[in-house]
Amino acid sequence: xxxxxxxxxxxxxxxxxxxxxxxxxxxxxxxxxxxxxxxxxxxxxxxxxxxxxxxxxxxxxxxxxxxxxxxxxxxxxxxxxxxxxxxxxxxxxxxxxxxxxxxxxxxxxxxxxxxxxxxxxxxxxxxxxxxxxxxxxxxxxxxxxxxxxxxxxxxxxxxxxxxxxxxxxxxxxxxxxxxxxxxxxxxxxxxxxxxxxxxxxxxxxxxxxxxxxxxxxxxxxxxxxxxxxxxxxxxxxxxxxxxxxxxxxxxxxxxxxxxxxxxxxxxxxxxxxxxxxxxxxxxxxxxxxxxxxxxxxxxxxxxxxxxxxxxxxxxxxxx
Numbered sequence: 001x002x003x004x005x006x007x008x009x010x011x012x013x014x015x016x017x018x019x020x021x022x023x024x025x026x027x028x029x030x031x032x033x034x035x036x037x038x039x040x041x042x043x044x045x046x047x048x049x050x051x052x053x054x055x056x057x058x059x060x061x062x063x064x065x066x067x068x069x070x071x072x073x074x075x076x077x078x079x080x081x082x083x084x085x086x087x088x089x090x091x092x093x094x095x096x097x098x099x100x101x102x103x104x105x106x107x108x109x110x111x112x113x114x115x116x117x118x119x120x121x122x123x124x125x126x127x128x129x130x131x132x133x134x135x136x137x138x139x140x141x142x143x144x145x146x147x148x149x150x151x152x153x154x155x156x157x158x159x160x161x162x163x164x165x166x167x168x169x170x171x172x173x174x175x176x177x178x179x180x181x182x183x184x185x186x187x188x189x190x191x192x193x194x195x196x197x198x199x200x201x202x203x204x205x206x207x208x209x210x211x212x213x214x215x216x217x218x219x220x221x222x223x224x225x226x227x228x229x230x231x232x233x234x235x236x237x238x239x240x241x242x243x244x245x246x247x248x249x250x251x252x253x254x255x256x257x258x259x260x261x262x263x264x265x266x267x268x269x270x271x272x273x274x275x276x277x278x279x280x281x282x283x284x285x286x287x288x289x290x291x292x293x294x295x296x297x298x299x300x301x302x303x304x305x306x307x308x309x310x311x312x313x314x315x316x317x318x319x
Contacts, residue, residue, distance in 0.1 A: 002064075004029040004153055004184045005050065010059035012045050019045035020056070021208040027186065027201070032179055034195045034202035034216070035188040038303055041205045043188050047155055050186075051078050063153075074103055077151035081158040081188075085130045085138055092126035095145055102149040109148065116144045120170070135162040143171060147178065154178065157188045172198065192296035202295070206303050216295065223298050226266045227291040228275065234283035236260050242279045246270035263291065 005027040012020040020042045027033045037043050048054045050061060052073060061068040063075070086094055092113065099109035117123055120140055130138060139162055147154065156175070160168045175185055175198060187199060195202060196216065203213040212219065227250065232239060236254055239262060243249060247270060251263040264275060276285065293301075 006062040008060050010056045018208045023210050025203045031200040032185045032198050034199035037205035042208045075152045077146040077154045079146040079156045087131040098145045099148050153184050155186045195295045223293045229289050230262045231287035232283040232285050238282040242282050
């Protein structure tokens with residue numbers, strides 16, 4: 001698979017503050033790519049460079065093999081976290097205006113917009129003013145405007161912010177459908193559940209530098225800790241006594257005197273079969289699973305190496 005976007009050795013500074021330090025990322029075509037990092041990590045600076053709102057101090061960005069240039073803007077759709085709608089304008093009037101800025105003719109824009117409004121059950125909103133809509137409704141409007149010109153590359157910054165679960169699922173399905181039709185999506189978010197559900201690949205930026213990238217599946221495997229959960233019938237004491245120096249009991253629970261759960265980490269080069277052979281004589285195994293770290297665990301582990309708190313807490317630096 002070829003790359004739609006190649007970001008090579010990007011450096012961006014604002015005065016004495018370094019927002020991006022030698023960041024390189026490859027984004028495959030027709031993929032959903034998670035751009036992750038705590039507040040102030042450099043994500044927004046990178047998005048601005050891709051959108052040509054600002055330029056890098058050094059390094060290059062290539063779009064489908066060509067050095068990024070103004071004409072590529074027409075092939076990119078950008079949904080910022082801070083929505084930019086004119087509150088006093090009517091919804092339909094504003095959508096047509098924004099669609100025409102993206103190069104659509106008025107008649108074509110109106111036809112496409114009517115179809116999207118019907119699909120999203122927004123028919124009654126056409127003549128309402130933006131200020132009359134809830135935050136979630138406004139985000140629906142801006143999502144439609146972002147994708148209306150069918151861009152090859154979509155950049156979505158926290159696209160589910162403010163949505164209830166039903167509408168979040170509606171947008172999620174549309175994102176998957178857009179990828180199916182050939183679009184590439186850059187998905188900037190703090191929601192690790194969405195990353196696992198949607199993203200094919202991710203890059204984690206921390207303190208202006210890329211600290212982790214690759215496919216979600218491969219990264220989760222890379223962070224394995226050789227830990228397993230065991231559900232069994234027997235006695236907890238018997239299970240514990242049967243374990244040997246090659247394993248460590250991390251956690252355990254008991255539903256009743258005969259039904260138990262244990263989390264065990266294998267040490268050194270010991271294998272799951274070694275654990276099973278040790279405990280099978282004294283326990284009836286009802287379930288055995290490897291514990292593979294979630295993206296949330298990996299995100300926290302990677303970022304907190306430098307002692308910074310994340311996920312809803314404030315960072316001590318800004319972008």
